[in-house]
Structure formats: structure tokens, C-alpha cells
Amino acid sequence: MTSKREVCYYFHHDVPNFHYGSRHPMKPQRLAALHSLVVNYGLHKEMLVLTPPRASAIEIERFHSKDYVDFLQRVSPRTADQYENLFSQYNIGEDCPIFDGIFEFCSIYTGATLSGVARLNHGLSDIAINWSGGLHHAKKREASGFCYVNDIVIGILELLKYHPRVLYIDIDIHHGDGVQEAFYLTDRVMTVSFHKYGNYFFPGTGDMYDVGQDSGRYYAVNVPMKEGMDDENYHSLFKPVVRAVIDCFNPSVIVLQCGADSLGCDRLGCFNLSFSGHGECVDFVRSLGIPMLAVGGGGYTLRNVARCWTYETAILVGKKDEIPDEIPNNTEYLQFFAPEFTLRPTLAKRQENQNTKEYITALKQEVLDHLRQIRHAPSVQMQEVPPDLLDxxxxxxxxxxxxxxxxxxxxxxxxxxxxxxxxxxxxxxxxxxxxxxxxxxxxxxxxxxxxxx
Incomplete structure (x- = not known):
């Protein structure tokens, strides 16, 4: 579908000011460079730009345990000594450090996801974008992989009040373990993750035979890849798998996690995807014509994260062929994009492609065989949703x-x-x-x- 669709986009000016630490690879500042590009390319004129409300502790407790949320609210660098005995319990450490404003940061990006979900649920938008969200590793009672609050899970729980089936697609290089774990036993959410697997790569989960349990058996779809994955091989898996998922699951809404660490030259990644190749996955999901929430995720070469999500914003508003490749001269972060000063420069291939034709064929066949175990979209006993004060x-x-x-x-x-x-x-x-x-x-x-x- 290429017709005009109603798109809303969430950005909060406070998000880039949070700081994990000088040596930490996660840099919320990437959102400032991204937003500058979005504005200077004029993409903000093609969508409704909104400042998100902060999510409350009660909203975050829809998924996370109350004791963990209380901890996030109270802990800070100044009070860290008082709570140090809880650090191992909540997986606080080098990957997930304590920094100033940690709960406020989580409440902003989670609030953006919830606000976008509300607009989808009420038919006010066809596509909602929250590049500050997508923190897919956080678990119910602990932080993980730079993620403290799993806004995706909280958003999907809200979508389930209005939608019988929710499809989650993850193109981050790391397995979407937190989301899969949350919905591992249900057939109302299908999680589909395309990721690097093996050689102790974080988080170490997402084998192709990991398919869910009980009612959720075959509703966890994992597509594990090896180092050096390129555009052609990636799409030869992504497109047929997503088509098969749509045919057998018939979702009424999609959540797409667009982690940019699957790009070539990422600081923590080992794939060789181009900007166009990564964006083609987003474009393919958009073309399905199903309401969708697009969120961010990983991405640790900052200038490339900003480029990637700017280009994908253009895709989502239907303007991918109309924006020039040259970075606008009045962009505040112009020198950030030196020396190319382009939106989609060629990325060097640092990794040899270990994904042989035989491996790709066998992997695709195995995943599609799992999906064939699902005869048809599950029937759903919908719980009554309390009526809104207003329709x-x-x-x-x-x-x-x-x-x-x-x-x-x-x-x-x-x-x-x-x-x-x-x-x-x-x-x-x-x-x-x-x-x-x-x-x-x-x-x-x-x-x-x-x-x-």
C-alpha cells in the first residue's frame, strides 16, 4: 500500500539529555541528531508531531513488578550506596548502570509508546512512530541489555485490549528476548525475531527451535543468522517469513522494532545491511496496510542511527523517493555526518558473510515448516474492554x-x-x-x- 496514511511521531526534547555514562555505547543523544534531520528534511510537515506524556508507575507496573518499579523510582547515583544490595537482583551493572533521571527517561519513552498505541486503538492514526522506544531486552523483574523498562511489552498489553492478535517483528541484530519471554505462552501475540545467533552473542537466545510453549507453541518465530548477513540474503528470509506469518496469523496490528545495530559498521553489530536494505524491511511491513507502531531499539554508531531512522521516517510517511540524499546544510549536527554528508552512504563490509546459500535455504524451510503447524488464525475469546468515557x-x-x-x-x-x-x-x-x-x-x-x- 503506497497511499497516504495518517502518521503520528513522538519526540521529547528531554530524551537526548539523559546519559548512561561516557564509555557506555547507548547514547540517547542520537535522538537529537535524528530529530534535527527529520525537521530539516521537512518530514515533520507530513505527520502529526507530538510531545509524549510520561508514563506513570502504575502504567509501567502493567508488566514490571512493583518492587522493581519502586527501585527505579528511588535509585540514583547519589542514593546508589543505599540500594547496592539490590543491584544483582535487578541486574544493575556495567550494561545497565544507574544514571541521573533513570525513571524519568523510562517514563518518557514508555509514555510515547503508550500514547501511540492509544491513537492506533482508537483509529486516530494508521502509523505511530516512537524512535526513543523499542527497548526489547528488559524483563519483568530486571534490567537487561541497556533496557530498564520494556515499553514494547507494555504497549502490546494495551493493544490486546482492542485487537485479537498482535504481531511483533524485530529486526534488531539482538534477539528480542524480553518480548518473546513475556508472550511465550499465548497465541494472541506472535513474536518474529531476525537476529544474530551463536558464538556467545548477546543475549544467547533465539534458536530456530525455540518456538513457544503451551498455547503459544509455534507463536514464537526465530530466524537466527550468522555474521556478515547482507541485504540479499536478509530479504530472502524476511519477506517470505513475514508473508507466511501474515497468512497464518492474520494480525490486526503490527509492532515493528527497527533496531539499527543490524546495519553494517555498527559499533556492536556484525551484519552488513545497507541503509536501503534495512529500510526495505520497514517499507515491506508498511506495504501490508496494517496499522503499525514503529519503535527504535539498538544502534551504536550514532550518525548511522540518525540516518537510518530518518530514512525510515520518510518511508513511513510515503516520501522515501522525494527526499534528497544530501544532508541539509542547516542541520545543527551537520559535521556529525562528515565526511560524506549524505543520508545513505555506502557502508564498508567488515564481516565476511557466513550465511551460505545452503544455510539460508535450510533455515527458511525450517521456519516455514513451523508456521505450517498453525492451521489458521487462532480464535480468541476477547475479554470485555471497559468502555471509554467517550468514543x-x-x-x-x-x-x-x-x-x-x-x-x-x-x-x-x-x-x-x-x-x-x-x-x-x-x-x-x-x-x-x-x-x-x-x-x-x-x-x-x-x-x-x-x-x-
Missing amino acids: PDEVLFIVSFFMKMYFMHRNLLQTFFQLIMTQMAVHFSVPVPKLITCHDFLVLTGMLYPEPF
């Missing part, structure tokens, strides 16, 4: 009214608004909210604070 049409009407009036008559409007919310609560037989402001309502609906430029 989507009512939201759009009321939001448009309040956005016009909000700054003109704020105090008077607050009283009127609380009266309306009380009446709506009575009408839909749900508890009357103790306090919800006009500002809160507009933020929750995702309609307030489109980013100014």
Missing part, C-alpha cells in the same frame, strides 16, 4: 472545541469541563473521575502540544 468520534468533536476555547477561558472552561466529564461518567456507568483537567484531557487524547517549529 473516538466524540473525542474528536469535543477536543476540537476545547482546543479553540482552552486558552481563552481557562478557569470557566475547567468548571464546565468537569461537569461534562461527570455527566459522561454517569451515562457510561463508570466511576466519576476525581480530578481531570482540560489540560490532562487534551494530553491524554494526544491532541495537545504538536511540536512547534
